[in-house]
Amino acid sequence: MSDVSVRLANDADRSVLERLWLMFRHDLSGLYGVLPEPDGTFRSDRLHAALTGTGWAPYLLTSSDRPVGLAFVRGLDGSPFIMNSFFVVNGARRTGIGLRAVQEVVARHPGPWEIAFQRDNTAAVRFWRRVATESAGDTWTEEPRPVPGRPELPPDIWIAFDAPAKPPA
DSSP states (O other): OOOOEEEEOOGGGHHHHHHHHHHHHHHHHHHHTOOOOTTSOOOOHHHHHHHHOTTEEEEEEEETTEEEEEEEEEOTTSSSEEEEEEEEOGGGTTTTHHHHHHHHHHHTSOEEEEEEEETTOHHHHHHHHHHHHHHHTTOOEEEEEOOTTOTTSOOEEEEEEEEOOOOOO
């Protein structure tokens, strides 16, 4: 599995994104012991914002016409761009799909970027540092920041870098 397609999601993609969102939130639930809601779902306010909010861009990642992940970008109405959520299904991980997909998303929005992740998620630590290095060389920064409204949680790690504009063709 090596090909990836990244496209802006639309209303027809809602059910696919909802299923991918459940997988994403399930993956993250192990980091802090978060349990699903009584109906079996996880908190979905960011999914709703990505699909309906201004200043957001929801992307669907596919490979051979199969959904393999999602990327939600916010901050399109200001600066910096923020990778609010990024997820690749287990079966597509460690194939290069995630790196290629995030590079394509970042390239669509040249300028300053910020991406948060949890220090305990060692795969995410390696992945996002690699993304920053491949996007900005050694000119990126990393800092811990408290999780807003959640003082009981360890701080998120935030990476910041500037994505260059594509050269004219």
